[in-house]
């Protein structure tokens with residue numbers, strides 16, 4: 001019998017050098033004699049999800065626009081990788097809702113796309129069946145998927161998503177965040193996201209930047225959720241958030257059954273039944289903590305996931 005001479009590839013444990021897509025250094029925007037944001041510092045690497053959180057008017061959209069060059073920094077600097085391809089989903093879209101506009105047409109409003117590119121993007125976002133539907137008839141979740149499809153169709157290095165789950169119910173939100181992670185995993189793009197959704201942010205982000213006219217605090221979701229500045233800014237919401245921040249390996253389905261990490265479904269939740277991971281040897285410093293889905297809202301949604 002022939003044996004393969006090729007040795008199994010050795011695991012490459014060397015830290016990978018991450019390519020920086022955008023870098024903001026002490027960057028600020030000033031309008032009408034007032035700093036909208038100031039002293040903003042962060043980088044986004046390929047494959048990284050950076051989320052901006054902060055109260056209304058904190059300067060999140062302004063910062064995102066500065067990162068992609070829609071707004072020019074009045075102080076400090078913003079550098080972008082040469083020929084950086086950006087997919088931008090703005091918070092608001094200037095669309096005349098009285099005019100008929102199909103999803104297919106929405107995809108090509110800002111530039112031509114090949115039919116195959118449109119088809120692939122609609123497929124990736126799960127809305128192939130809506131290609132000829134009118135945009136104004138889409139549900140909130142379908143509309144956000146259409147915007148995502150438009151953003152990914154041009155194969156961006158960086159996706160900038162300004163509140164990608166607005167107008168979407170809780171179950172739809174979870175699905176959309178899953179989709180965003182899937183896109184990141186499949187394409188390796190970097191993602192800059194703006195979110196009000198503290199629970200979801202904690203689950204799906206490598207780096208959280210908490211803005212309040214300046215960078216209030218920053219770090220992994222774990223670090224930010226425990227920062228006193230963050231607690232001050234988000235008050236009671238922040239405290240309840242800290243407990244969301246642990247490993248979960250099973251989902252409670254609406255009918256009371258339990259779906260485990262291995263895909264199996266049981267009637268009840270028994271820690272000793274062999275379906276549950278032993279967390280004691282888990283590495284909590286994942287590259288992508290979002291690969292372990294966590295969310296704990298017991299009131300809404302498809303189900304709740306518990307440790």
Ligand SMILES: Nc1ncnc2c1ncn2[C@@H]1O[C@H](COP(=O)(O)OP(=O)(O)OP(=O)(O)O)[C@@H](O)[C@H]1O
Pocket residue numbers: 031032036054055056057058059060061062063091
């Ligand atoms: N062109 C402009 N001229 C003057 N002020 C502006 C301009 N654009 C934004 N602002 C102000 O800058 C502040 C930051 O706005 P920005 O939209 O960045 O906030 P945000 O954190 O994204 O808020 P939200 O969560 O409400 O979307 C706000 O007070 C806004 O009114």
